[in-house]
Each structure stands twice: as structure tokens, then as C-alpha cells.
Amino acid sequence: MAEPWEEEGPGTVKKFMYVNRKAPYGTIYALESLEVVLIAAAFEQDVSLAFLDDGVYELKKGQDTAGIGMKNFSPTYRALEGYDIEKLYVEAESLAERGLTEADLLVPVEVMSREALAKMMDEQDVILSF
Amino acid sequence: MSMLHTVNKSPFERNALDSCIKHALPGSAILLIEDGVYAAIKGTAHEGMVRDSMANHSLYVLGPDLLARGMSPEQVIDGISVVDYGGFVDLAVNHDKVQSWL
Numbered sequence: 001m002a003e004p005w006e007e008e009g010p011g012t013v014k015k016f017m018y019v020n021r022k023a024p025y026g027t028i029y030a031l032e033s034l035e036v037v038l039i040a041a042a043f044e045q046d047v048s049l050a051f052l053d054d055g056v057y058e059l060k061k062g063q064d065t066a067g068i069g070m071k072n073f074s075p076t077y078r079a080l081e082g083y084d085i086e087k088l089y090v091e092a093e094s095l096a097e098r099g100l101t102e103a104d105l106l107v108p109v110e111v112m113s114r115e116a117l118a119k120m121m122d123e124q125d126v127i128l129s130f
Numbered sequence: 131m132s133m134l135h136t137v138n139k140s141p142f143e144r145n146a147l148d149s150c151i152k153h154a155l156p157g158s159a160i161l162l163i164e165d166g167v168y169a170a171i172k173g174t175a176h177e178g179m180v181r182d183s184m185a186n187h188s189l190y191v192l193g194p195d196l197l198a199r200g201m202s203p204e205q206v207i208d209g210i211s212v213v214d215y216g217g218f219v220d221l222a223v224n225h226d227k228v229q230s231w232l
Binding site for chain 1: 138139140142173195199200
């Protein structure tokens with residue numbers, strides 16, 4: 001016998017965007033976002049991640065947290081592909097203000113303008129902010 | 131002896147460093163820690179503000195916080211000294227007070 005919640009069929013796929021605007025380690029937002037993304041991956045929705053403002057620092061290559069006694073969670077971004085999360089958008093203006101380029105990032109991303117990202121946000125069904 | 135100021139917020143997210151620089155008296159030291167270390171990196175939109183402050187203040191940045199964030203000492207603005215935790219202690223000891231800008 002199927003349980004009631006199993007009889008609903010495939011259901012509606014919604015567009016979910018996770019908006020990341022915080023640097024890693026200084027606050028818990030970046031790690032919490034990653035945790036929620038990994039949990040939500042089980043629900044087979046149309047998921048994308050946006051990195052803007054200090055959120056672009058989450059993807060900086062070469063993070064080494066041995067000296068501060070915290071877990072380096074940056075390798076997890078490279079594992080997202082395994083959860084079918086492949087849409088990672090990074091705002092070009094945010095990179096430029098910080099003296100960063102796409103080559104500084106630890107995972108393949110799509111760099112886009114603030115204008116294009118704003119449009120992308122507008123097209124979502126659900127936006128979760130961190 | 132003078133004041134040691136510590137700043138632990140990103141200059142892109144808060145005005146802690148800006149306010150610190152505006153209030154810190156000439157001759158005092160400024161130590162960038164935690165997310166404050168992003169201000170020490172060359173090529174950012176805040177480099178000018180940081181460089182200008184170096185005319186009146188000695189600037190330091192905490193190495194372990196740089197490395198955690200994927201930044202190397204080579205990317206630090208010339209004239210800012212990279213210190214370890216022992217250096218942080220020395221700075222605290224060698225100044226008569228510490229003021230934190232959060």
C-alpha cells in the first residue's frame with residue numbers, strides 16, 4: 001500500500017534559487033545555505049545558486065582553514081554537480097569590486113551581469129536568501 | 131602608548147573599517163581580523179581607503195584568517211604586516227587599550 005504522500009505523482013517542479021551574499025567563516029550563513037541546498041536536492045526541483053556581494057568569496061580557490069580551527073566546507077561546492085545542481089551563477093560586478101576573476105573560483109560557474117542576474121531572480125518561483 | 135583597533139567585518143558589508151579609520155587617532159594601530167581581512171587585499175574597491183589610512187596608522191592583518199579565506203600574503207597591500215596569533219598577542223600587549231569595531 002502506498003502512503004498518501006506517495007500517491008501524488010511527480011508533482012510540480014518549481015524554480016528555486018538560493019541567493020548567497022555572505023562571506024564564509026565570519027558568519028554561519030554560507031555553511032547553512034550549503035546544508036539547505038544539499039537537503040533540498042532530494043526534492044528534485046529546478047535548483048540554481050546565485051553568488052553576489054560577499055557571497056562570491058564562498059567560491060574563492062585555495063581556502064585553508066587549518067589555522068582557524070574551522071571546517072573548510074569549500075570542497076562541497078565541487079560536489080554539487082553530483083546532486084544534479086549545476087546552475088551556479090556569479091555576478092560579474094561583485095567579482096570586479098573585489099579584485100577577483102572567474103579564474104579565482106574553485107568550481108565552474110556562469111558569470112553574468114547584475115542586470116542579467118536580476119532578470120534571473122525575477123523568473124524564479126521561490127528565492128531563499130542567505 | 132596608543133590604541134590597537136581591531137576590525138572583523140568585510141568593508142563591503144559594513145562600514146566598521148571606514149568608521150574605525152575616521153575615529154582612530156594618528157599613530158594608533160589597526161588589525162584586520164576575520165572578515166575584516168578582505169580589506170587588506172590588493173585590487174578591491176576599498177584599496178584606496180585602506181592605502182590612505184596608512185599615512186596615519188600602522189596596519190596589520192591576521193594571517194590564519196587570510197589563509198582560511200583563500201587569500202595569500204602575496205595578495206596583501208604593500209605596507210600591511212601579516213601577523214599570526216602570537217603577533218596579535220604582541221600587538222595587544224604593546225598597546226595600552228584595544229578597541230573592537232564590529
